[in-house]
Structure formats: C-alpha cells, structure tokens
Amino acid sequence: MSRNPYLPYPARIEEAVVENESRDIKTFRLAFEDPGSAAEFRYLPGQFAELSLPGVGEAPFGIASSPTESDRLLFSVKRVGVFTAELHSLEPGAPIGVRGPLGRPFPWERMSGKNLLVIGGGFAFTTLRALIKQVLHPDQRAHFGSLLVIYGARTPGELMYGNELAEWQKRSDIEVHLTVDNAANGWSQHVGVVPAVLEELKPSPKNALAVVCGPPIMLKFTLLSLTKLGFPDDAVILSLEMRMKCGVGKCGRCNIGGKYVCKDGPVFTRQELASLPAEY
C-alpha cells in the first residue's frame, strides 16, 4: 500500500547552525523519529522536501545534504516569511515533519563522465552543496570529469557553508572560485558578479554540463555568458523556485505551462524551459 503523500514523516531538529553574517540563513540537521522512515526516504541531490509544522503550514526546501552523508539530512532555510520565521525560532529537539523526497533530481545519468560546471549565487547554493558532496565522495569521484565551482554572494559573510568551501579549496579534485560584490574583512579572492568570473575563467563546453542556481538577475546574465561560451541549451541545467503547496503535482500552484515544477522539476534543462511560457 503506497504512502499517503500528504502525511509527513515525523522528525526532529538535531542541530541548527547559522550560516551567514546577517543571520537569516540557518542550516538544520534533521533526524527521523522512526528509522523505517529514513530507509524509505531515499533521495538524490536536486530533490526537495516539504517541511511541515502543524498549525503553521509547509514550505518546500532543496535538500542540502547528499545521500553519501548517511548520518545527516540537511536543509538550509532563509527566514523570509511566516513558516521560515517559525522554523528559525525552533530549538534542537523540536519536532518537525518531512514530506518527500519530491521532484526530479539533477540528471545523474547524463552527468556521468562529464566535466561539471557548478554555478551558484547567494542563498541558491543548497542543492549545489548536495551535488558537490555527492560528486566528491570517494566512491563517486571517478565517475565524473573535472569539477569547477563558481559561487558568489553580496559580501564574504553571506557565503554559505564557509568551512566546507575552505576545505574544498584545499583539494585537488575540485576547483572552487568564490566571488563577492563588496569585498571586506581582508577578502583576497574575486570581486565582481558571477557572470564576470565565469567569463574570466572561460570553462570549455566540451563534454561539459553546467548546473546553475541563483536569483533571477544572476541567472539572466549567467545564461547569457554560458551561451557566449558555447554551452548548448540542453547542457545547461537549472533548478527553479516556485510557490508550492502540495508538492505532488495536484494543486496547480506551481504550474508553468503544462509542467509542474514540483513533479516535472524543479530541475529543468534550459532547453526544456525554453519551450515553457515565461510565467515564473
């Protein structure tokens, strides 16, 4: 008998870590109350879950951890509204519901054997973290080509996962370029918008796939740069954010054209998006 898709798995907050200087992003580590739930919750990076707080509601969040981190289920949450404010106020031990995993993950089969160009901006780096952790895992790394990451934020303090970024920059199997709009605190790395850094680095489109997540303005110019660099539309992968409710392709809230972002996405190629109306 299949599970009721509206019923969340009971879980609890194990840890909540502030990610950024303005303190409006927290990463929550969750644990399922029932080990059986953990076994059922088999996900791939790129997917999301609806976090559920009775009396408050639900909201969709990209899963920030990779299944290779078997002991951790992470969600990074920016405080912007009713639900996220409530979530931010919770202490470790607080109960929370998790519905999922939902949506289409990154196209792992296609990504196999390719050089990966990962581009993120601001808060839109959560599922990219999951992607990177997956690729870097010793059992996985050999299945992929080079891994180039470009990640930008307004200021150094707004970059998420600071410790991990620093660790990755020490490794030889990943190249991480960080950039900020406004340098501060002795910042010695790139200064400038993500598209500018991308054009400076000129990664080759040969045998490569680009995965891009970011706010609309960053997306717009990054996509233009990728075209300039010769990346065809089906080699550019995006993750869309939309207002969602049911998360299972029924309530109609997240429709773009004939697609449900929650079911047919949130991961789309640029080619797939080009055939959809620009109503997002």
Place this chain on the structure above:
Amino acid sequence: MSDSQQIETRLRETAEKLLREKKVSLFLGYEKATLPFRTSPLFLSKPEEVERLAWNPFCTTNLSVYLPRLFKAPVDARAAKAAPPPPTVGVALKGCDIRSVVALLQERQVRRENLVLVGIACPGMVDRRKAEKALGDHQALGAGEDGRGNIRVVVDDGTEITLRREDVVADACLECRSPAPTINDIMIGTPVEGKKTETARLRTAEFESRPLEARWAGFQEVFSRCIRCNACRQACPMCYCQTCIFDQNRPRWIGAGTDLSDVAIYHLVRALHLAGRCTECGACERACPMGIDVRLLGRKMCAEVEDLYGYRPGEAIDATPVLSSFAMDDPQDFVTEP
C-alpha cells in the same frame, strides 16, 4: 423605436465622438453576450468599433468595478517613472453605477479629471434568474425588448413568450431610490424619478421581526450554500483593497473553507467593511453563482447608516463619507449605554 434603441443610438454616437476626438482613450460599455438575458462589458478603444456597443434591459454589470484597476497608483517612485500616464476613460453608467463612482471619487480611487461620465436613464434591468425561472421548463434561445419595455423571448420550441418587465426586473432595481445619475458629464435619456420605496427596509424589518433563533436559522439557511468563491467581493466596486483582509496570512483571520464560522465571519466582516460605502447596486448578488441573497446584511447596514447618520452612500458627490467624518452630535448611546 424603443427607448433602449434610442439610447443605444445616442450612446454609440457619444462614444464614437469621444474616441474620435480623443477625449477618451477607452470607452467602457456593454456588448451582446452569447447567451440571452446577458450582456458583456466592452472595453472600446477604436471609434470604428462603436457598433459593438449595446444598450438593452440586460446591461446589468456595474462597470465602475473596472475603474480602480485602471487608475491603480504605481507602487513607488521608480515604478511611477516607468508607468504610462493614467488613461482617460468614458463610461456608460446607470444611476446605481454612478453612486459607485461617487463613492470611489470620495475615496480617491479614481480621478475625476480622467473620467467622462455618460449617465444613462435606466428603468430597471432584468434579473436573468427571474427571467429564466419565469420560462419554466423552456430554454431561452434569444431575448429582446418590445416597444413597451417588456421582454420578448424566443424559446427552444420556436415559440415566443413575453415576460412583463415588472415581473423580471431585479430586486436591487425595485428598491432603487436614485436611478437618475447624480453626477454626469453627458446624460442620455430622460432621468427616471427615484421611487420613494421602502422595500429594502421592509425586507430587513421582516427578517428582524423574527425571534433570535429563527434569525440565526434564517442566516444559516441563506449562507449555508456559500462556496467561498469570492465572486461577491470581486464584483463589488468598493472591494478594491490590494490585499483583502481574508487573503492575508499574517495573521490568517479565517479559514478558506465552508465551515459555517468561516462563512459567517466572511460575510459579516464584509458587510461591516462596506458600512457607509455600499451603494446597493446589487453587483454582489448578481455575481453569486449560488443565488444567495448576499445583500441580506448590506440592506441592514445601509438602513443603520441612514438612521444613525442620515447618510446614503454615493448620492451626493460633495458629501463627506460618514465614516471619514465626525460630528459633535453623532449618536453615541451605544458607547455610553451598550
């Protein structure tokens, strides 16, 4: 030629001139709909298309509902720079519709200088539900007006049935006390005298005369059919809030479902928010797909406002809306002796 036909001709001439002389960039009127007993709003911008304009006993929609949207102020200075200038709009308006325009002007939702108000004499419009009911099992295929203002209907078996105007005219029209447009730039037709009718008050008094339990049962009976579609609100020219209280979620005031408590609060609060503002045009009850007497509470509200403050919304352009003003001799015994 019937009155309606004469008015229609004059209306087309007026609209054509206004558009051609660029006195207005947009003319709001009515055009024939695909089903009988109805018309559809027409947004006319080309003078050569004025033949589409219609005037008949089915011109029921209160066109002033579109005005706040047309004059919505830009959200900030930057948007204001990019925004096109507000349009100049000509509107065909019955007496009831003009009352809404007056109220919207008093609440600064529309700009008088951008409006050309074309007032039209109205003897009362047809309630399509009354007409359809009067046909019994027959389906109407087409409907028009005869020389005496009665409604001639062609029905499914090809025969013609005549419905007397007074039998199918809308309740809101039967209760209308100011059918003559109180303000206008152009007047078409001879204004009809207001009825000294107390029908609305009598209906309210009848309801109020019932004992408390019967009134609660009556309220439930009227509103139990409500499906919370919000048609009453969307059709109302005075419900123009950017975010309606019931669409807020910080806090969320009521549920979105059909639980009686949510339905009751929705209608009670809407009636309260329209106190001193409802012009009794009847757009709400016309829009309701479930045929609910939405004005049950509104009629009471209007009577209260008139009794307490001697004010009837929309009837005098230079009056100050009652809830925007305070007079030293305002009744306040409900404060001191609740």
Place this chain on the structure above:
Amino acid sequence: MTEKLISHTNLERLLERLRERGTVYAPGRDAEGEVALLQWPQKEPLTLEFTNFRQSPKAFFLPQTQTLLRFQDGKPVEASLPSGERYLFGVRPCDARALLLVDKVFLDGDQNDPYYARLREKTTVIGLACAQTMPSCFCTSVGGGPGDGTGADVLAVALDADLLLKAVTAKGEDLLSRAVDLLAEATPAALQEAEERIHAAQDQLAPAATADSDRRLREAYDSPLWETAGQKCLGCGTCSFLCPTCHCFDITDELRGGVGRRVRTWDCCAYPQFTLHGSGHNPRPTPKERWRQRMMHKFRYAVENFAVSFCVGCGRCIRNCPVSMDLRTALKELGA
C-alpha cells in the same frame, strides 16, 4: 454490456435498495427551487425533468473543504478515510466524463491521492442521458455527447414510459445483476427510442471551435486577444468553482491548543493572488495572464499532457460568469 428496462416505480425501489447499502443522492429541488443532487429520499418525488445541476458533482469527490491531516498534541495524523458507500443517480454525461479527467491528476499512478481514491472507490455513478440541452452546452465538441456513458457505471436513458439502464463498468454490471427482479428485457423498440432521444438532443447542439485547440493556443500565446478578452475578468472564481474538471486547491493549517487540522480548499488560478510569491513577484500579474492560463490549461496543456482537453462542455462557466465571458468565443477568435 447489459441493457435493461426499468419502470419508474421500480427505479424508486432500486434507489430504496441502494439506500440500504449506502447513501443515495438523486435530483431534487433545493430551497431555491433549483434541481440539485440531494440526499434521497426528499419530500418531493424524484424528478428527471431538469437540464443540469448548478454545481458539478465534483464536490462529492473533491469537497470544497476537506481535512487531510488532523493534529493531536500538535502531531499530524492521517485524517480517516471516508467509509460509506454512495450512489449518485442522475449525473449528466458531461459531469460523469469529467471524473475520468480529474482521475488523471489525482490518481496519476505515481502519488495517488488517497482521499480522492477512496471517495471514487466508494461511489457508484448512475448517469442520466440528456433529452434537452441548453444553448451553453457543447459536449459533442469536446469528445462527449448527451448519451455518452463514459465515466458513469450505469447510464440511464429516460424514455416515454420507463427508463433504459445500460451497464458501463464492472461496478455497473454488478449493480444491475443485484436488481434483476426489478428489471425487464430491453426491447428493440426501447433501444430505438433511446437512440432517437439521444440523437434529438445531439441535434440541438451547436458546434464550438475546439478542434486543434492545442496547436492554435500554442501559436496564439502572444496574441493581443488575451488582453482584450481577459481584461473583463473579475477574478471572481465562479468558473473554476463550478467547473467539473477544475481541481486546483490550497492547503492551510488550523491549530489551537494542540488540536487542529491541515485542510484543503478549492482555489482558482483566476484569483490575483494565486501565483503571488512571498517576495511580491507575481508571474501572472494581470487578468490577461490569468485568463490565458485558464484557456491554456484546459485546451492546450491538458492535451499535451493527457491527449484530451480538460473541458466537458457543460457550459456552467458560460452561464454563471458575472460578465458573460464565453470560452467558445475565445477559441473561435484564436484563428484557424
């Protein structure tokens, strides 16, 4: 499939028998005098003289307000699934067909909606073919017909003296097999009469410009017609709420002192706030985009996803729109 005749008296006996097994809903007059699907029996005798109900029977499967989860001690618990059998008698072919369309969304085989599934499972639909259509009807232009039994379990056709009952599904066969003593053999004359009545109803229908709608809508995405037609729309929700295939919903929580529920309620894409993001950005900011979305969803995206439009031609949107918008006009104006 089995075809039998039943007298009016025996029809009432059949409904009575069904009432022993569950709840029966049949056409009756409501407080306003309108015919609706009401719990049977009513004070007044059963009436088969009606065109269609004001509301579609969709509320029987996707109620306007439906509890998804209950909260106890602040913890979510599955809402109990409905358990009683229900028999709907008198559902028009357009509305019956609509059920199969909504099934495609709620019973997609991937994440089936258990509440909808249970209500569908526990309900038997006895359709009633149309003898009289309305000027707003156009079922034959969207793949249906006044005598089409698709979506029903049994289709009834009212004849001069009695009714023809045709089983459509296994559930329908089962229902008829349990009532053999009430049924008579369907005579060739009766079958002939049924055909003639259905044809007479079909002849009343004027065609609507639905052919090739997906291609025409795809090509007309940027047409100025969306603005000129859409600007009339008040965003009142009437069309979606009365439409038998519209199914969009909202989910909200209610909680007080640890007790409450997560509930779903009907929603409508024509509402201005339907696609409003928390940031204030709205992908469909004006009535033009929302009217276009409505038409696209029904006549293009549904065709692209399910090879069928999500419109059964019942005409409720046309009859009830406060500003008399008519989607047939929109389809016609979008060119050949």
